[in-house]
Amino acid sequence: MRALVLTGPGKAEVHEVEPPAAAPGEVVVDVERAGVCGTDVELFTGGMSYLRTGRSWYPLRPGHEWCGRVSAAGEGVDPSWLGRRVTGDTMLGCGRCGRCRAGRHHVCAELAELGISRGRPGALAERLAVPATALHPLPDAVDATLGALVEPGGNALRAVRAAGLEAGDRLLVLGTGTIGLLTALFARAAGAEVHLMGRDEHGLRLAASLGFAGAWTRGSLPALPWDAVIDASNAPELPALAAALVEPGRRVVCIGLAGTPSTIDTRDLVLKDVTVVGVLGGSAGLAGAIAAYASGSVDARPLVAATVGLAGTAGVLAGRRPPGAGPGPKIHIDPRR
Template sequence: MSTESRSLVVDRPGCHRLVLGPRPEPGPGEARVRVAAAGICMSDRELHDGHRDAAYVRYPVVPGHEWAGTVEAVGAGVDEGLVGRRTVAEGFRACGRCERCRHGETSLCTAGYDETGFTRPGAFADHVVVPARLLHPLADDADLRAAALLEPAAVTAAAVRAGAPEPGERVAVLGAGTLGLLAVQLLAAFSPAELTVIDPRRERASLALDFGASEALVPKEAEEVRGRYDLVVETAGAPSTAADACLLARRGGRVVLTGMFTPGAVGIDPVHLSLSQLTVRSVFGAPSAAWSYAVRAFTAGLLDPAPLITHEFPLERFADAVALVGAGGPETGKVLLRP
């Protein structure tokens, strides 16, 4: 086994390098995982380009918060039976002691933001070291390529749990990106009467039909179905989609926002919100329970992220890979790095 390991370091916005150094060793309570695949999302692109809020990144950093791999070694105090197990891991380094953590809301930890791939070394590398308590072991035959998408799937699971869908309801999903298509798969398992996906890219919206949606619309067409849906899950983070989601919901309906909005996004009309008696929830990241939910759905075959993957690159081609993310091409789905 080699004692060296490669990692992709972003020293500062727009400046990255591939580094060969000593293989990281797990300390007490930690595990070293050999990375099989790591997904690139818009937050990684923002980190690389320097557009991520300074409170949520610490340069220099090895990015990579969406990943899967195999446990290679463990530190003191960790069950050695984990060695050889396929796994994913939560990204938030929640303290586990504050009031919110004790309540199970680990994504709201009050100890301060700390996340693998943003403030701690991530998985754009041959190896990643994480606290063993954050691991979610997978089945022995799990597809690690597909499992790399369990991080966005956990975020989607948090949204579905917040939305509390029931069989026979009318459900809409705004956005047919990674989060949107994963949401379709999870929501389809509740047997909705209708499952409508809305995206300005008709090709992406239509792709949702293969994932369990009953209807695919572009925004202009969606104007005709405002006020129809029991549950609306927003995943796009576009300037108008929070407001649009509330207009799609029926009176007394539920709206869950998962998109990462930028300053200048259109606000939700408080008059409409009040008169329609809407319940609006937001999701940022995923608590431990949502991770467990996503892993169970993946293991049971209710969630299959593999068809979302369209491009795979080695670490050496990170520049090509990150350039694809957010470029807007309908043919580009999930982009992976394969160390």
């Protein structure tokens, strides 16, 4: 089968590789759609910290935002999975430790991340092997575009839940990339008044086109009371800004990751009685994201600018936008092309 392989920093090629077999407890999925994520770009450029710590290594087959159809089931797998459209969890814990048994498999000490770490091949390929325990079925109302947006949607939904919002509360989202815009969409669906702050004019225009009148730059941001602030950026200075802006006694949620350390003066947290929550992965939000997409309460499809074939993935990772791409921040890959 064809699969995208990262062979070193800045080197991505489509290779012919052995197709996966359905090992005990696993299924093989024929991939219909896969998203290109900022993590994939960091793996491509060599900037990902896992490459320095030994958690990831080249050659590497990326891709962790995906959907497809189950074509084979291994020993011990319920055969009813065969033929079903699915997506799945990126975070694959050992299943045995206390964290996994308590439902915190996404922070398992032996965690393997699909298409990211510990050599687990990803979804930028024609086929993908994945544990059946990680699968989530997709209803007919969730098309391939939305199916490949479930993983980032799960992250965004977890961030919204962590913010502790009630209907009518005012939320500020820092960042207008995929996660920032998804977070805004899920928060609005939950009844919040949502504002976004960004520095990318394209992102701010897209936010406005999605119906968010409160799309600001740092200089134009109004002095409003913010019941929660979610940092979905990669700017190291913004967590501290979030703590400064949020109302006393409320919450800051950090889902973005900067390339350098962020500094927060804990006195700002203590003296305002602020709770700061970190969100890693979408595991606990995947089912909710699917339900929101299926019901139509969240339509994330405008975030996808273009869908290209597997051969176009290297260019996307290098920062080249496909001809005719729309304004959205996300590029999808159809490995069948």
